[in-house]
Amino acid sequence: MLHRAGRTSWKRFAAVLVPSVMAAAALGIGMAQGALAASFFISGQKFQVALDTLDVRGLSIYGTVDVTRKGALVPVFVTGARRAEITGLCQSVVVPIPVLGPYTLKITGGERRPVEAKNLFLDATSLSSGQANFDDLDIGVAAGAVSKGPISREDRNSRFFDPNGFAQQADSAFLSDVRFTTVAVSAATFNVPGLDVRLKQGSHECF
Template sequence: MNQLRWTTRLRALARPAVVGAVDWNGRMLALAADGPRQGTRWGRSVAVLLPAALTAGALGGAMANGALAASFNVTNSPFTLTSNGVSGTGFGAILNTPPVEAANGSTSTTTAMARVGFASAGLAGLCGIVHQSFAGVPYSLLLTAGQTVTAAPPATVTTDINASNLYIEAPTLTASGSTTLQNAVLGMSADQVMVAGQALNGAQAGGFGLGSAGSGPGGSTVNLAGLNASAYTAEIAGSLTLPALNIRVVPGSATSC
């Protein structure tokens, strides 16, 4: 009887959290399905993959631990992505013209971009900035994690964010400091560039590619300081660890975190 009473109490305590998680998941799915009218769609795949029965306590625990294991996408609206540095293995890049969806729902393939992939990457801090307007009023969504990202990269870069199967699609991607490539092949046919054993989306036979001279997911390596990308897509198809994750909205058009 005592065990029955405790089971009943635990179920009663868990019910509000489950209902809350289901309600949250429903809202996220509705926003993702709403398409272009919602502009930038943060965590679309995370919303789809979140189990309906996930409790609010478990979600809070995952955020506190800084571990997210799902695809993370920011699409159809350019955003700024900066880091003090990136150290990656299994590096590859191609040129392509992916479909870009405008706010009115139309889609074009006229924007040339570099699609860059890492089988495994370490980042020295992360700063993501998305600009969006509501009723004509500009706002900025800021996502920060790890160490503070500075305008000029520090002399010594130590990574504190780990990601696997990281992909960035950007018309502009620069490094303000030194960049080192090892075992890389410039001019490889785009369809032969492999990242984690997979060809990069949008690769065309005969198109320009930067691939690896080695075999396997380790392949080529890249170390760069002061990453600054104006990107349309940032995807973590594997796992992502974000220490000290902070997401906030500020008025105006922010240029730094």
Template structure:
């Protein structure tokens, strides 16, 4: 009998997340990662300041970047991890000659992002609780927000703490794990 209320609560949380009323979050690893792409495009972007938390409770300030439908010419994601046998590099790459990388509802919690950007209609300084360019992406009332309809960034370089999305398509996917391997930058 206790299982029924638990299933109802889980279902309600799932519906709330799907409707954007509740953020889907997880504890970050405590190690950020590097991301590069030749070009990132999206029909819409919404962003506000957030804090990611690692399991040890440490906070990591980020810009939550939510992209409605994203396309990347290519992608490289890497991180280095200290292990008992030395520093191990995890590196994921895709796209390029194999074709574009695409994702729906891509959310990146970025510590920084550099590149050459072109924005369509932009609203900077909008209250984060009123963002509407990307459904389900709103921050706290009174918080700084930014949104763009139509965005392109070339030469993307970023340090991020997390990324999540739906319907990821990674053409030409390659994953390499090794001692002292080469990171994206």
């Protein structure tokens, strides 16, 4: 009976975890190859994105609402970058596994050479930075009038996008010790030198 129970646990483990790991690995590979699609329903699960530095050319920050596959609404603020260079990328999500408990899926890269991204969007619920410097910053611009940074095409066409809503923009920005809590990340291209995807038992998040 003990042997059978052990086998059943691993079957449950595989059924729950393997699809998540395969999807995350595909996400990382897609990012590394610059082939990540930008339009999708979110899962609704929050994950962490930590960056040593974020160097942006063409910054936008605006609010919208993301939608899960089940139709739940998740208010977010979107940080957009026409071009971005990132050092010290870390992305983590904790996956609860029945019987075995939590496992952490962690993606890292950009240690020796910067990550490069175009039309990058981070749909976040929180953001902090040890230091943030902005050039030619506009606070309070209407979202529909943002011109210095990008607005996601999917967001602009969404019923939740208010062109008269509050937004910010800047010609450029440099942030260090950056911490995002996000529900989605998308980019036209996302090239990750030194991509590393690891799965580890327990909670081992980026921050």
